[in-house]
Amino acid sequence: MQSGAVFPWRGGNRFSLLVDGDAFFPRMLEAIAGARWRVDLELYLVEDGRCAGLLVDTLVAAAQRGVQVRCLFDGFGTLGFGAALRARLSGAGVALVLFNPLRWHFGLHNLHRDHRKMLLVDDRLGYVGGTGATDEFWDPQDTSGLWHEVMVEIAGPLLADWRTLFDHQWMLCHEWGHRRSQRPPKPPRIPPSPLRREGSGRLAYAEAHQHRDVLQSLIRSLHRANRRIWLATPYFLPTWKVRRALLKAARRGVEVRLLLAGRNTDHPPVRYAGQRYYRRLLQAGVRIFEYQPRFLHMKMVLVDDWASVGSCNFDHWNLRLNLEANLETRDPRFIAEAVECFLADFQVSHEVDRRQWLARPWYRRLRQRLWGWLDRLVVDLLDRGG
Secondary structure, three states, rough: OOOOOOOOOOOOOOOEEEHHHHHHHHHHHHHHHOOOOEEEEEEEOOOOOOOOOOHHHHHHHHHOOOEEEEEEEEEEOOOOOOOOHHHHHHHHHOEEEEEEEOOOHHHHHHHHHEOOOOOEEEOOEEEEOOOOOOOOOOOOOOOOOOEEOOEEEEEOOOOOOOOOHHHHHHHHOOOOOOOOOOOOOOOOOOOOOOOOOOOOOOEEEEEEEEHHHHHHHHHHHHHOOEEEEEEOOOOEEEEEEHHHHHHHHHHHHEEEEEEEEEOOOHHHHHHHHHHHHHHHHHOOOOOEEEEEOOOEEOOOEEEEEEEEEEEEOOEEEHHHEEEEHHHHHHHHHHHHHHHHHHHHHOOOOOEEHHHHEEEEEEEHHHHHHHHHHHHHHHHHHHHHHH
């Protein structure tokens, strides 16, 4: 059962889709540099390097001029975030809290991670999406091997909901037993999406088994699709309900396209495990594109004139274990930007041919079955342990 508050749709917002680190990281640093009274930053991956160094420089400068700066980082994703940079933050008065630091006696609770990514500056600007503070996302001295990622710049009333989510998790991380979040007991009713309207958007989030607003909203949109479903994710391990919805949509004539990671990936076994679903999807008419230039890390879904973009991969691992947060919008300008981004990515991707896929060599089939079997085994163990 899902529990917890659900955020409503809000109008009067402005959204901008920022593609790749060169587009969004300088904007984020500029926003922090212009902060007047508060900066809140929540990230999963933070590692020593030029990106994290410049981020820390900017946060420290903001704190030194009197801005309240709070950083909520994941305890596992920051294993590469060294003592020197942490000391600089604390020395400047930046409040740094780690979500669920690794402890041997936590057992399987160590798997619960804060995967959200958001930057909130005053009540003026917000940045949400899938980035981390590592040189893979942005390196001003070397842009050749950067991961393909998107962030959304937000201005407007919707920022208050993102701050509510941040404030609540910040509070929980100061309480004993914060390893698994608890939400206020309010009815989990997902509001219907409005008609296509400029500036409309809402915050959807996930909290492991307790709250799956982001997943339920996606499935409802997939079932209502009339024209297109374009889904981009780096780790294609969708839940059974998402797979079924994709298959049904393709069979009723909806254009279903998947934009997935190709050979450039940070987790090859996950890619192989996800490829076990290709056969049925291709037979149903789903088109599968594997992105070629570099590692595809963005998480974005476009269903007709509805879009969802953020931290959630919509895979069964994330939805069982992680804190996630996505922006949903029906803003026409944003939809046009998302379409342009998808079309550009399809052009530089390899489309999987059904006949060639069915004729793939035996060793590839064996590899996919092996990793697929291990994936199912671990998920079954987690479900029994939960």
